[in-house]
Structure formats: C-alpha cells, structure tokens
Amino acid sequence: MFQAxxxxxxxxxxxxxxxGTFGATAAVAALGAGLTFVASGGHGLYGTYPRxxxxxxxxxxxxxxxxxxxxxxxxxxxxxxxxxxxDYSRGTLRNQLVAQPHRLRLLAGKCLALATFIALVVLAxxxxxxxxxxxxxxxxxxPTGVWLSRAGLHELGKGYxxxxxxxxxxxVLGALVAVVFRSPAASISVGLAYMLxxxxxxxxxxxxxxxxxxxxxxxxxxxxxxxxxxxxxxxxLRVLCYGLVATxxxxxxxxxxDMTS
Amino acid sequence: xxxxxRGRRYWRGRGNRVADKRSAAVGEPSRSVFPQLENxxxxxxxxxLHLPxLHLPxRDPHRDPASSAGRRPDAAIWTRxxxxxxxxxxxxxxxxxxxxxxxxSGFVGPNGAGKSTTLRMLLGLVRPxxxxxxxxxxxxxxxxxxxxxxxxxxxxxxxxxGLTGRRNLRQLAVLRGIGADRIDEVLDLVRLTGxxxxxxxxxxxxxxxxxxxxxxLLPDPELLILDEPTNGLDPAxxxxxxxxxxxxxxxxxxxxxxxxxxxxxEQICDHVxxxxxxxxxxxxxxxDLLAAGDPRILLAPExxxxxxxxxxxxxxxxVRAEIRLDGPTTVAAGSxxxxxxxxxxxxxxxxxxxxxxxxxxxxxxxxLRTHRxxxxxxxxxxxxxxxxxxxxxxxxxxxxxxxxAGATVxxxxxxxxxxxxxxxxxxxxxARGAAGGRxxxxxxxxxxxxxxxxxxxxxxxxxxxxxSGADEPYPSESEEAAPRxxxxxxxxxxxxxx
Numbered sequence: 004m005f006q007a008x009x010x011x012x013x014x015x016x017x018x019x020x021x022x023g024t025f026g027a028t029a030a031v032a033a034l035g036a037g038l039t040f041v042a043s044g045g046h047g048l049y050g051t052y053p054r055x056x057x058x059x060x061x062x063x064x065x066x067x068x069x070x071x072x073x074x075x076x077x078x079x080x081x082x083x084x085x086x087x088x089x090d091y092s093r094g095t096l097r098n099q100l101v102a103q104p105h106r107l108r109l110l111a112g113k114c115l116a117l118a119t120f121i122a123l124v125v126l127a128x129x130x131x132x133x134x135x136x137x138x139x140x141x142x143x144x145x146p147t148g149v150w151l152s153r154a155g156l157h158e159l160g161k162g163y164x165x166x167x168x169x170x171x172x173x174x175v176l177g178a179l180v181a182v183v184f185r186s187p188a189a190s191i192s193v194g195l196a197y198m199l200x201x202x203x204x205x206x207x208x209x210x211x212x213x214x215x216x217x218x219x220x221x222x223x224x225x226x227x228x229x230x231x232x233x234x235x236x237x238x239x240l241r242v243l244c245y246g247l248v249a250t251x252x253x254x255x256x257x258x259x260x261d262m263t264s
Numbered sequence: 265x266x267x268x269x270r271g272r273r274y275w276r277g278r279g280n281r282v283a284d285k286r287s288a289a290v291g292e293p294s295r296s297v298f299p300q301l302e303n304x305x306x307x308x309x310x311x312x313l314h315l316p317x318l319h320l321p322x323r324d325p326h327r328d329p330a331s332s333a334g335r336r337p338d339a340a341i342w343t344r345x346x347x348x349x350x351x352x353x354x355x356x357x358x359x360x361x362x363x364x365x366x367x368x369s370g371f372v373g374p375n376g377a378g379k380s381t382t383l384r385m386l387l388g389l390v391r392p393x394x395x396x397x398x399x400x401x402x403x404x405x406x407x408x409x410x411x412x413x414x415x416x417x418x419x420x421x422x423x424x425x426g427l428t429g430r431r432n433l434r435q436l437a438v439l440r441g442i443g444a445d446r447i448d449e450v451l452d453l454v455r456l457t458g459x460x461x462x463x464x465x466x467x468x469x470x471x472x473x474x475x476x477x478x479x480x481l482l483p484d485p486e487l488l489i490l491d492e493p494t495n496g497l498d499p500a501x502x503x504x505x506x507x508x509x510x511x512x513x514x515x516x517x518x519x520x521x522x523x524x525x526x527x528x529x530e531q532i533c534d535h536v537x538x539x540x541x542x543x544x545x546x547x548x549x550x551x552d553l554l555a556a557g558d559p560r561i562l563l564a565p566e567x568x569x570x571x572x573x574x575x576x577x578x579x580x581x582x583v584r585a586e587i588r589l590d591g592p593t594t595v596a597a598g599s600x601x602x603x604x605x606x607x608x609x610x611x612x613x614x615x616x617x618x619x620x621x622x623x624x625x626x627x628x629x630x631x632l633r634t635h636r637x638x639x640x641x642x643x644x645x646x647x648x649x650x651x652x653x654x655x656x657x658x659x660x661x662x663x664x665x666x667x668x669a670g671a672t673v674x675x676x677x678x679x680x681x682x683x684x685x686x687x688x689x690x691x692x693x694x695a696r697g698a699a700g701g702r703x704x705x706x707x708x709x710x711x712x713x714x715x716x717x718x719x720x721x722x723x724x725x726x727x728x729x730x731x732s733g734a735d736e737p738y739p740s741e742s743e744e745a746a747p748r749x750x751x752x753x754x755x756x757x758x759x760x761x762x
Contacts, residue, residue, distance in 0.1 A: 006438055006439055006440075006441055007439060009438050010435045010436075010438040010439045013427065013431055013434060013435045013438070014424050014426070014427060014435065017424075017426045017427065019426060020426070093422055093423075093424070093425075094419065094420075094422030095422050095423060095424060097389060097418065097419070097422060098422060098423075098436055098479060099435075099436070099439060100387075100388070100389060101387055101388075101389075101411055101414070101416050102411075102436045102439035102440045102482075102483075103439045103440070104388050104407040104408040104411045105408055109439075259391075261384070261389065261390040261391060262384060262389035262390060263350075263384075263390065
C-alpha cells in the first residue's frame with residue numbers, strides 16, 4: 004500500500020496540477036476571508052454573516068475558512084474524481100493493476116495519497132485565510148487579542164479538522180462517482196450536481212431533509228455543528244455511516260469489476 | 265531449468281501429443297480447416313454446440329486440484345475452456361491455449377476476435393466466466409502470484425500525458441518496488457534515453473510505443489505480453505523491436521505478441537495462435553500453419569494454346585491445376601495469349617519436375633514461378649472460411665477433389681472462358697467432383713487474376729494437392745512437419761474416390 008501511496012504522489016506532484024490547485028485554493032481562501040470581514044453583520048442568502056463580536060471571539064480566526072468550506076469540499080471532490088476516473092479513462096489504471104495486482108492495496112494507497120493532498124489543500128486555505136484575517140481585522144476594527152490565545156489556537160485546530168473532514172467527505176463521494184462512472188467529466192459533474200443544486204433544492208423545499216442529506220451534514224461538520232439544525236455528534240455519526248457505505252461500494256466495485264475500458 | 269530451456273525442450277519432443285489427447289477425450293465441437301493440422305479448428309458448421317469440457321468444473325475451478333491435472337509444466341500460458349461473456353455475448357469461447365515457455369508466440373485474429381479480452385483475462389484484469397487458465401504455472405484467479413514476473417502492454421501505451429517518460433516509468437517502478445537503475449536500462453533498451461525527460465504528451469506515436477515496451481520490460485519479466493507493439497513505428501523502429509524481441513526470447517523470455525501485422529508475426533514468431541469469434545482456429549508452429557496452406561507453381565506456357573494440354577498433363581501425373589488469365593475478364597478461349605497461366609497446386613519442390621514433364625511433351629514454358637502462401641493469406645483463408653465462404657465452393661461447377669481431376673478440364677460450354685464468381689474458382693479438381701467424374705467441357709472456367717486468387721479453403725481443397733507417399737514422390741511439406749497430417753490426407757483421398 005505504501006508503494007501505491009508513493010506512486011500516486013508522482014502525478015499529484017505535477018507542477019501545473021499543484022500550481023493550479025493551490026493557486027485556486029489560495030484565491031478562494033482570500034476571497035472568503037475578505038468577504039467575511041467586509042460583509043460581517045450582514046445577511047446572506049443562506050444565513051447571516053458573522054457578527055463583529057463573533058469575529059473577535061476565539062473562533063473568529065477560522066470564520067474565513069468556514070466561509071469557503073463548500074468550495075474546499077468541491078476541490079476535494081474534483082481532485083479525487085479527476086485522479087481516479089482519469090486513471091480509468093486514460094488506461095493508466097491497467098498498467099498500475101498489472102504492476103500492483105492487489106487491487107484494494109492499490110486503491111488504499113491512492114486514496115491515502117489523495118487524502119494527504121486534500122489535507123495540504125485545506126492547510127493552504129487555512130494559512131491564507133488566517134493570514135488575511137489578521138490583515139482585514141484591524142481594517143474592520145475587530146480585536147484579535149484572543150485569536151492567539153490557547154482557546155483561539157484550539158478553535159483554529161478544530162476548524163481545520165472540521166473543514167478537513169468535510170473535504171474528505173466530498174472526496175469519498177468523488178471516489179465513489181469516479182469508480183462508478185470511470186470518466187472525469189461524468190463523475191465530477193454528477194458529484195457536484197448532486198452535492199450542490201440537488202441537495203440545496205431538496206432542502207429548500209423540505210427543510211428536515213437537511214438533517215439527513217450527506218452534503219448538508221458535511222456542512223454541519225465543517226461549521227462544527229454551529230449554525231445548522233443538526234448537532235455536531237449526530238452529523239458526524241451520519242456522515243460516518245454514509246462514508247462507510249460509500250467506501251464499501253467503491254472498494255467492491257474497484258476490486259471486482261472487470262477492467263474493460 | 266530456465267524458461268528458454270523449457271521451451272526448447274517443448275519444441276524438440278512434444279509435438280502435438282497433448283492436442284491429440286485433448287481432442288480425443290473432450291470431443292471438441294469443431295472441425296479442421298487444414299486437415300493436416302489437427303489443432304486447427306473452426307466452429308461447428310451447424311451452429312454453436314456447447315459440449316461440456318469433461319475436465320472442467322463449472323464453479324471456481326481453481327479450487328479443484330484435478331482441474332490442473334492436464335496442465336503442461338512447460339507452458340507459459342495454458343488455458344482450458346477459457347470463456348468470457350459480455351452482455352450475453354461470448355467474447356471468448358472455450359479457448360484452449362498452450363503457449364510454450366521460451367517461445368516467441370504470435371496472437372492473431374480479426375478485429376473483435378477476442379484477443380484483447382483474452383489478454384486481459386491472462387493479466388487478471390478481467391475475470392473469466394468459465395474455464396481455467398494458468399500463467400507461469402499460477403492460476404489466473406490469483407494474478408498477484410505471477411504478475412511480478414509478467415510485463416505487459418495491452419491496447420497501446422497509456423501513460424499520464426503531463427508526466428515525463430521517465431516519471432511515468434518511475435511510477436510503475438515504485439508500484440513494483442523496482443529501483444531507478446532499471447528505468448535507465450529499459451529506456452536505453454528501447455532507445456528513448458534522449459527524450460526520457462520530455463512530457464509523454466509531446467511524444468510521437470512511435471516513441472509512445474517504445475515507452476510502453478519499456479514499461480513492460482521494467483520487471484525483467486519471464487513472460488512479456490505485447491499488444492500491437494509495432495503500431496506507429498517507422499520501418500527502422502519495427503526492425504529494432506523485432507530484433508529486440510528475438511534477443512529477449514534468446515535470453516529465455518517468453519513473448520506473446522498480438523498483432524495485425526501478419527507479416528511481422530510471420531517473420532518473428534516461431535509459434536502462432538489464431539483465433540476468431542473467441543474460438544481457437546489454430547495454435548502451433550508457424551511453419552506448420554504455412555505448410556498447410558496451398559502452395560502453388562505458376563507455369564506460363566509459351567503458347568497460350570498449350571495451356572489445356574499442360575492441364576491434362578498435370579492431371580495425368582496427379583497434380584490438381586487450373587488455368588488462369590491475367591487479362592480481361594472475358595477472353596475467347598482460342599485467343600488465349602501469353603498471359604495464360606496454369607496454376608498447379610503443388611509444393612515448390614515439384615517445380616523442376618513439372619518443367620521436365622512439360623518439355624517432354626513439347627510444351628515450352630516461358631515462365632515458371634512458385635508461390636507459397638504467407639501468413640496473411642493463410643489467415644484470411646482460415647477466417648474467411650469461418651465466415652461460411654466455403655459454401656460457395658459447393659456451388660454447381662465448383663466442387664470435388666482429387667488430383668486426377670485435372671483431366672476433367674472445365675464445364676464451361678462452347679470453349680469460352682468466362683469470369684468466375686468470387687470464391688468459385690473452377691479448378692479442375694473441383695469440377696470433377698461436381699460432374700461425378702464426367703468430362704463436361706473443353707476448358708475450365710477462369711478465376712480472377714493471380715493477385716486476387718484466394719479460394720475459400722476447405723478440407724477437400726487442402727487435401728487435394730497433398731498426394732500420398734505410395735504413388736506420389738512429392739510428399740507435402742506438412743507431411744514432413746506432422747506425420748499425423750499425412751494420415752488424414754490419405755483418408756481424404758479415399759473419400760475423394762481415388
């Protein structure tokens with residue numbers, strides 16, 4: 004599995020891929036941090052922006068990151084789906100399966116490498132977001148004294164982990180659709196279409212569905228259970244169940260389906 | 265014992281004993297196109313007969329130790345009843361492969377014949393629906409046991425376009441746990457070192473092909489499986505790859521190469537597997553297959569009018585023959601000019617004797633040349649016959665066998681030579697059978713020009729030119745190659761009424 008992990012990192016380290024992914028993430032993080040401070044106290048389409056007193060609390064430093072949690076999830080889904088489905092569509096998976104016939108080891112190694120990559124992407128977003136928060140806070144008159152306190156650093160770590168779990172959740176969905184559709188375009192479009200418009204429409208029409216739909220639950224998780232109807236523990240448990248089912252289906256398909264394309 | 269040694273031992277002593285036993289015990293639902301080659305088979309003419317393979321269990325055959333009892337230890341690839349269904353269609357249909365270790369074996373078949381599916385099953389990428397298969401002595405249901413000794417490139421070279429050639433190889437080397445030194449070795453082997461650090465997307469088709477071969481060679485495999493390895497290569501590149509494959513085989517590697525370039529297969533492969541519609545048509549030595557074809561001697565009489573005499577003469581000495589014209593499709597018989605050619609279905613070694621025989625009756629030949637079918641012709645005849653083209657041979661005026669049939673030259677009335685329908689070459693031997701031995705006319709019907717001659721092959725035709733040893737001093741080449749074949753030929757002649 005470790006060999007598969009190392010092997011998967013070679014294509015992930017392509018310069019254009021790294022620059023593109025991390026550049027886009029940094030831009031989105033900057034946008035999130037900027038808008039969070041600029042629009043603080045206002046009303047958005049799906050809720051209210053953080054109030055100035057929230058921004059000055061220990062959680063204030065990660066408010067910018069939370070604002071882009073969906074986009075980080077989208078990045079996670081796209082990276083995983085593009086990598087796995089791309090191996091199918093290019094035919095490179097054939098070579099890899101001849102080199103590593105233990106299919107589950109290969110899949111595990113790939114997923115571990117992709118999970119690490121997503122962790123770095125979220126970390127990059129966190130760094131940019133926090134750095135810009137320190138820039139924007141004085142402009143809006145938000146005190147930052149408690150941000151670097153013990154409680155502030157704890158919230159920072161928690162915010163990173165919550166957003167990472169959310170992005171990984173999107174990544175699990177990306178792996179599932181990649182193995183099902185075996186085409187990057189099809190898997191990314193289907194994955195995003197479900198997670199964004201479909202779930203949002205369903206939740207808008209029938210709000211209780213938000214407590215059970217995986218995309219909504221991932222949002223709850225990213226926000227640490229704040230601001231949504233489902234408690235953090237409930238959201239985490241449900242996401243875990245969804246994740247296990249999706250992982251099982253992905254593993255079974257990858258292990259037993261013929262490599263016909 | 266190295267794979268090469270095992271392979272050489274196979275060639276020396278094995279012959280076709282295994283195939284004999286198999287056909288006797290299992291009762292394959294197939295028949296031979298080339299009666300000299302008992303392991304050349306076609307689907308049953310009355311549709312698909314699904315006879316159970318007596319030695320094959322239906323479920324999880326690898327758990328049954330008896331299922332591998334008949335497996336040859338020196339076979340690099342051995343399958344019995346290997347079958348794959350795709351959407352209720354048989355892509356591969358009870359395929360029995362025996363690829364000897366140390367051989368350079370060609371895998372040929374028309375598009376959709378099931379070659380790629382077979383290769384995928386051998387590499388563990390596709391699970392067989394039925395049957396058993398062993399690669400390097402290990403079952404295909406456990407590819408992890410043998411794939412570390414197998415290199416493969418199937419369906420073209422596939423790599424990350426954004427990575428350099430070297431990094432693409434690096435990825436596969438990391439997966440296999442191979443050191444970086446080997447990457448340089450294989451790059452050097454395929455002459456790609458100079459472009460190794462360029463992105464794969466910038467490679468020409470030939471360079472991509474070379475990289476694919478390099479990737480297959482990475483593990484220094486015992487068995488190399490290549491699908492169309494010379495696609496996109498220029499002539500010099502093809503020659504290099506040909507030499508490389510030969511070199512690898514001489515080093516003890518088994519190479520199983522699928523290709524549509526039959527001339528390539530003919531040149532480099534000492535063993536060939538031919539499939540069609542997922543079923544085995546032939547497997548064995550390439551020389552045996554070619555010898556079982558239809559070698560011809562083309563005699564061009566100085567005077568066109570002598571063609572008919574020459575035909576009678578050949579029939580008299582037991583050589584089946586026909587007259588062909590290189591000229592227009594309809595030519596008056598009396599005006600047969602110097603483009604008239606008498607085609608004798610006889611092996612090359614008879615050429616001098618035919619020349620002497622012609623001279624002895626005062627027929628001067630202005631030309632005499634031999635034609636031995638190549639693999640492409642043999643392949644097309646075999647696969648064409650499988651399409652049922654041989655049915656055309658049963659059409660009126662184009663039947664029967666027997667070398668003496670040359671005496672019954674032609675059924676075309678009025679001495680006019682007309683064009684023959686495709687597949688209805690009115691060779692003299694066939695004409696006799698159709699007429700039940702009657703002499704029906706002065707001249708044979710004429711088929712197309714020599715370069716278009718590709719009569720559908722059936723067992724009667726293949727038997728016709730092959731005389732018995734008793735009354736014929738020219739045993740066929742295939743008789744020498746396969747003793748059993750000669751017995752079958754004799755049987756065929758008996759049926760033919762001699």
